Amino acid sequence: MSTFSPAFPARFTPVSPIAFTKRTLQHKNKETPGFTSKYDVNRLVYYEVFRDVLAAIRREKEIKGWTRKKKIALIESVNAKWQDLAEGWGQEPPAPPWQLRDPRQETHPRDSSGSKTGPSE
Numbered sequence: 001m002s003t004f005s006p007a008f009p010a011r012f013t014p015v016s017p018i019a020f021t022k023r024t025l026q027h028k029n030k031e032t033p034g035f036t037s038k039y040d041v042n043r044l045v046y047y048e049v050f051r052d053v054l055a056a057i058r059r060e061k062e063i064k065g066w067t068r069k070k071k072i073a074l075i076e077s078v079n080a081k082w083q084d085l086a087e088g089w090g091q092e093p094p095a096p097p098w099q100l101r102d103p104r105q106e107t108h109p110r111d112s113s114g115s116k117t118g119p120s121e
Contacts, residue, residue: 020047025090044086046075 024044027036035041050056063071075082 021089024086028086028089043082043084045079045082045084047085
């Protein structure tokens with residue numbers, strides 16, 4: 001996979017999917033010193049997925065040779081508003097609009113007496 005730095009010339013880095021998520025969160029949270037911390041790069045606006053790391057490296061080198069204008073056109077071809085594609089990563093998911101219930105703790109209207117036995121004879 002490759003990531004792009006939105007504020008400055010392309011920063012593409014081939015990584016595995018698990019490392020991609022971890023690395024993206026490190027950049028967003030400024031956990032590592034360097035380019036992203038120094039220049040406050042905190043959005044993921046473009047990435048590509050490759051099965052072959054050599055193909056990812058070739059693509060990285062290809063894009064690094066492009067002009068800034070061409071790199072921006074690439075991003076805007078898939079993310080015109082430059083939205084953060086990693087928004088919400090690493091955060092607690094919101095509570096669902098429904099709740100799971102434990103049926104063992106429920107009382108039903110027909111059980112008004114609270115009895116857990118079968119029907120009376």
